[in-house]
Amino acid sequence: xxxELAAYATSGGExxxxxxxxxxxxxxxxxxILMRRAVHSALCLAGTMIILxxxxxxxxxxxxxxxxxxxxxxAIMMLFLFVVMLVGVTAADSLKETLKGQRWWxxxxxxxxxxxxxxxxxxxxxxxxxxxxxxxxxHGGNVEGLAALIFxxxxxAFEMTGALxxxxxxxxxxxxxxxxxxxxxxxxxxxxxxxxxxxxxxxLPAPGVYARHNAVDIPGLLPDGTPSELTVMQTLRKxxxxxxxxxxxxxxxxxxxxxxxxxxxxxxxxxxxxx
Amino acid sequence: xxxxNYLYLAALLFTIGAAGVLIRRxxxxxxxxxxxxxxxxxxxxxxxxxxxxxxxxxxxxFFTMVVAAAEVVVGLAxxxxxxxxxxxxxxxxxxxxxx
Numbered sequence: 001x002x003x004e005l006a007a008y009a010t011s012g013g014e015x016x017x018x019x020x021x022x023x024x025x026x027x028x029x030x031x032x033i034l035m036r037r038a039v040h041s042a043l044c045l046a047g048t049m050i051i052l053x054x055x056x057x058x059x060x061x062x063x064x065x066x067x068x069x070x071x072x073x074x075a076i077m078m079l080f081l082f083v084v085m086l087v088g089v090t091a092a093d094s095l096k097e098t099l100k101g102q103r104w105w106x107x108x109x110x111x112x113x114x115x116x117x118x119x120x121x122x123x124x125x126x127x128x129x130x131x132x133x134x135x136x137x138x139h140g141g142n143v144e145g146l147a148a149l150i151f152x153x154x155x156x157a158f159e160m161t162g163a164l165x166x167x168x169x170x171x172x173x174x175x176x177x178x179x180x181x182x183x184x185x186x187x188x189x190x191x192x193x194x195x196x197x198x199x200x201x202x203x204l205p206a207p208g209v210y211a212r213h214n215a216v217d218i219p220g221l222l223p224d225g226t227p228s229e230l231t232v233m234q235t236l237r238k239x240x241x242x243x244x245x246x247x248x249x250x251x252x253x254x255x256x257x258x259x260x261x262x263x264x265x266x267x268x269x270x271x272x273x274x275x
Numbered sequence: 276x277x278x279x280n281y282l283y284l285a286a287l288l289f290t291i292g293a294a295g296v297l298i299r300r301x302x303x304x305x306x307x308x309x310x311x312x313x314x315x316x317x318x319x320x321x322x323x324x325x326x327x328x329x330x331x332x333x334x335x336x337f338f339t340m341v342v343a344a345a346e347v348v349v350g351l352a353x354x355x356x357x358x359x360x361x362x363x364x365x366x367x368x369x370x371x372x373x374x
Contacts, residue, residue: 009276009277010276010277010278014276015276018276018280018281018284019276022280022284025284025288026284026287026288026291029287029288029291029292029311030291032291032292032295032304032307032308032311033291033292033294033295033298033299033304033308038301038303038304038307038364041304041307042303042307045307045310045311048288048311048314049314052314052317052318055281055284055318055321056317056318056321059278059281059321059322059324059325060324060325061321061324061325061333061336063333063337064317064321064333064336064337064340067337067340068317068340071340071344072310072314072340072343075344076310076343076344076347079347079348079351080303080306080307080347080351083303083351083354083355084303086355086358087303087354087355087358087364098300098367102297102298103298106294106297106298107294107298109294109297110290110291110293110294110297111290113290113293114286114287114290117286117289117290118283118286118287121279121282121283121286126277126279126282126326127277127279129277129278129325129326129327129328130325130326130327130328131325131328132324132325132328132330134328135328135329135330136330142330142333145330146330146333146334146337149330149331149334150334150337154334154338157338161338161341161342164341164342164345165341165344165345167345168344168345168346168348168349169348171348171349171352172348172349172351172352175349175352175353175355175356176352176355176356178359
């Protein structure tokens with residue numbers, strides 16, 4: 001009786017685990033597509049993948065559960081984060097729609113597709129299940145069972161994946177490696193070039209407004225109060241991370257004037273009231 | 276609880292991933308959504324493996340993981356090289372075959 005029952009329903013503990021972690025997994029997946037910054041998306045996806053690893057373990061796929069954590073959250077997501085840092089953490093997705101109404105159409109298509117999938121699963125006769133107990137213990141364990149299949153029935157596919165991985169590694173190296181076509185100029189050559197051209201012979205002006213800020217991303221101010229792009233290093237300029245504080249002093253002054261104005265006005269009102 | 280619920284969860288995650296591929300403009304996030312879809316398929320394979328009581332589903336999920344790893348390596352390399360050429364990771368900007 002209990003064996004028959006076990007073929008139709010999982011334990012209560014697993015059901016609890018499924019509903020709690022399943023909710024978190026869906027929330028993580030939604031966070032992946034809704035977060036504006038790529039770093040947040042990556043972290044949400046990593047959470048979802050860890051929960052999927054727990055689900056694999058709950059389903060008796062012990063080897064896959066561990067591989068999921070090691071390969072997906074350990075290697076693939078870290079690679080994603082690495083590339084996100086390389087491409088620029090601050091680069092948020094633009095909200096401008098290039099195709100009109102594309103987001104709503106995409107959401108509607110997703111909804112329809114989801115209903116189609118759910119309907120297909122609901123119509124299939126999947127009420128009973130066998131369980132992996134016998135299959136896992138046939139060769140002495142889950143890992144042994146998988147090994148017996150990989151090295152007999154699926155050995156050709158296994159060899160193919162080996163070739164694929166090597167090709168992918170070589171491809172990644174070819175794609176990201178950049179050959180230097182010209183020799184990098186030395187400091188002496190650069191200095192000679194500067195003298196020959198006659199512009200910026202002394203070193204470039206230093207960044208920072210010394211009375212208030214001395215950070216490297218703040219441009220120095222010219223005598224007329226405008227910031228000088230030349231004082232900030234090229235990398236920050238290209239990334240657009242130059243912090244302009246030239247308007248701050250004026251804004252402070254304006255706020256001070258406004259406060260004193262309010263104060264004086266209040267004093268005048270009080271004087272009139274007492275009079 | 277019936278293990279079919281794992282299939283529903285996999286379908287839901289796959290749908291979310293597919294919608295993300297259509298909605299997002301950042302190439303890296305689009306790629307993450309593809310990974311989400313692959314993971315959802317893996318969950319379905321593992322659930323099927325348990326339902327039918329044999330390990331073939333887990334083997335397929337294992338091969339999917341290997342192919343996904345290779346795909347991520349090459350795809351991210353392509354994204355990095357496109358970013359170097361165009362200073363943008365948006366899929367809208369890469370509209371020409373030449374650089």
